[in-house]
Amino acid sequence: MSLFQKQAWATHGVCTAQDPDTLFATGAAQRQVRQMCLSCPVRMDCLIEALESKIAFGVWGGLTERERRSLLRAMPEDTDWREWFAFPNQEVAFDIRAGRIPTREELYKLTVLMAEARKCSASAATKCEENSLERVGASNL
Ligand code: SF4
Secondary structure, eight states, X not given: OOTGGGSGGGGGOGGGGSOGGGGGOOTTXXXXXXXXXXXXXXXXXXXXXXXXXXXXXXXXXXXXXXXXXXXXXXXXTTOOHHHHHHSXXXXXXXXXXXXXXXXXXXXXXXXXXXXXXXXSOGGGHHHHHHHHHHHHTOTTO
């Protein structure tokens, strides 16, 4: 029994009626899986589980492995993903929750911003954040 099959929410996933291999599509076929995920009532539970468990392959919660890797790179090891998505102070988190998948550029900018934020002291955090935004040209983030 897989990790996902042990989760109660997983029984409500749209993919339960699919061949499990469907989720491990590659290339352009991942877009079809993503569409299925975006209509899934347990999408956020699925995505949070995939991030917490660092699932290396497949499309989970609408994000490909590459997109999840970017999020994992951007955020500290001990990130509470459920909290991050529930109270997003980043546009990327808000967008994902709303069903909009961030671009590679947006994920990269998030990585830069979070790395900068970790370096900054609490008192200088605002100034540091402004500097990072300027550096990555992310004034619209
Ligand atoms: S979000 Fe996608 S992978 Fe996750 S349970 Fe729903 S359909 Fe399946």
